[in-house]
Amino acid sequence: MASRRTTHDVAIVAMGCTPFRDHWNSSADDLLVDAVQECVGSLPDVTLDDVDAFWVGTQGSGLSGQTLARPLRLAGKPVTRVENYCATGSEALRNAAFAVASGAYDMVMATGVEKLKDSSYSGLSAVFPPADGTDVDWTAPAGFSLLAPAYQAAYGVDAQEMRAAMTRVAVKNHANGARNERAQFRKAVSAETVERSPRIAGQLGVMDCSGVSDGAAAAILVRAEDAHRYTDKPVYLRGMSFVAGSGSGMAADGYDFTTFPEVVTAAREAYAQAGVTDPATQISLAEVHDCFTPTEVVLMEDLGFSARGKAWRDILDGRYDADGALPVNTDGGLKSFGHPIGATGLRMMFECFTQLRGEAGARQVPDARLAVAQNLGGQPGSCVAFVAVLGNER
């Protein structure tokens, strides 16, 4: 039994990412074409014909590899559609990476897309198979809101302190998104705005929740030894792990809703592959799955950035602000981008890619060398988790 770094190292040599928006005038097809063209267009000597195989991640905006093959009129190419809840975009990249690492292909592309705004409903709209009707009809915020009271009870954090930490997450991420032209929401928000927003679930108001948007993103991956043939600034996949939880947190007593054990495992494996021994000091920046504000609080501990029971304090102390010791969600996160499911994981990767190449402009983290991209789906107690470590050195 082992989870180790691929035999061949993998590098990302190009990426594309659409603005995440209410794209009333663009279909999922259009968004994929935009992301893929930006990605391929950034490499002067590469065309789509040079890409040997493709992955497309989408939760509900298409079925099969033809989701990508049709809009791009890819002829004679293998395209795999993947779905893994809200980690779908990361899953596309993960499988694409294995394909080049194995030697089966020399150049592959991972894409992800979601078209959420053609529905009249806000929020995510997954369709599940026929069932016996015994499952709670959770909203996503309701499922994730279970974290807050459990965390408070476990660590003796009072309601005001918890509220302040959650508010800080929202304020921080929107401040970051305000500086990012690709974000859906490009306006800083005040603590008062966050705390006065209409309640959705438990302690969560609208402003504790990620937005809902349309978007697509794409990446070209090659083996590391080939990377410099395409770019001077490749970004290397230093470690990568994925865990599909057994769901035991909801099916048996014991799990306490203060952590995502799936993330802890994935992070441990990714760090080991990357040679990261102290993430709190070695990681330059992190893109994490801030679907709801308490999620980010708990993730700071699951990723080893804060000690158990201390993340709320570190957040309030500014440790994860853009100018803090370990900037988190420098692009604005799901809070500012919304969450087009199939695209989100690759959007996180896009920010890491941009930062590690020193191209993040006003958002640039000085001397960024190692970045974490962490993406999850499901709900506390029963989730899927992806963690990657990316670096600008092999």
Next chain:
Amino acid sequence: MPDQPGIDAYAAYLPAYALDDNRLDPTVPPRAGGPTRSVAGYDEDTVTMAVEALRHIAADTPAGRHLLLATTSAPYEAKTSAGVAHEALGLDPGVTALDLRGHRAGASALDLVLRGVATAALADVRTTRPGAPDELAQGDAAAAFVGGRRAAVLLARAGHTSEVLDRWRLPGERHDRVWDERFTAEILVAAGLDTARRALAEASLDTVDQVVVSSSNVRAATTLRRALGGTGQDATIERATGFTGVAHPGLLLAAALDEAQPGQTILLLSATEGADAFVLRVGDGVRAARGGPAVRAQLAARQRLGYGRYLRWRGLLDVQGPARPAAPAPAAPPMHRRAGWKYRLEGSRCDACGRVTTPPGRVCASCGIAGSDAATGKVSLRERTARVVSVTRDHLTTMPEPEVAIVVADVDGGGRLSAYATDVAPGDVVVGMPMTPTFRRLWTTDSIHNYFWKLRPAPADAAPGKDTADGQ
């Protein structure tokens, strides 16, 4: 059939809510001293109330008997509602599930219990048009009876069928139409007195220790109580619940048995679409024959309900809900495959580590070991206490409430439940709170009622007197 028929066990179920004010305009002064009606929660119907009444007394119903569900308000037309209760109780398949319909069905079901051929639930949900003169005089309740003789033995019975247009409604209509009750009262009083006298004569009794009168017609009930020398205890209960339809004779009998002494005699007279009279002698085992709490204890534990919430619950006020699709309709094959979980809250107990997995599965959620099909143990969680691990309040609920509480709770003895909390203000549910399972209707989508278990506060933690959901 037993030599000396009677009642072995009984139970009454009153929902958690009481409505005593039906003013549409709260600026006009309230009516002082008016009646109070019992109100089933928005997640209750006659099937769920029947299960709540039956669950403590009916599990051992032997094959060959019938399980009767008597009601004027069955959740399904055509489909047998008693079948759902049968499944929830885990009864022997040799017990026939059968619905009895019509206003006289309660007394008839009781008659069949006393004859030793049936276990019965009498359940009704009564809804009038808003503002109807008897709006607060109708109510919701259930009662259940198992044949035998611990609680009471039958000394005599008599019946009288009268075809009379009293209360009726067409299929699809929600409210009874009522003929001039002065006319009906005369018919029912005559039938009632005749029937009661015949039953007393057959029992060779001139008087009884307690008279219990139930009638769909308030005038008839008052006249009969006076004429037969009742103490008015039945009328007191009725003023707190309203006339609970088919359940009413059962509810009033249960209340009488709660307080009766062994050896006392009871005349139960139901005057509805004719009359049914039963003369009973209270059994020596009556104190141990009750399932669940006494009627008076249930009355005392109720919460006051505001009229607006009542109207919304009954679909009489169309309130804007969230922009969210309806909860999915359940599908027949998975419901059938997982009947033990869905209807009886049975988890699986691991043969290897002994821990409980919910919903039940082939592989243990704790140790990951697969049990053989034959060896996988089932454990029912529905009579156990579960303690809240975490809680949220869903403000986007599709239920007819501004918010509902959803909990994850660990069951004493093992097992975890994710469940809706009910009969409690969402803001009152806290981590650590003990709760108990209750059978409810979660939602109805595509004309399919979706039944499952919710959690309500364990009795000691029930908070009476709460009116509205807070936090809005």
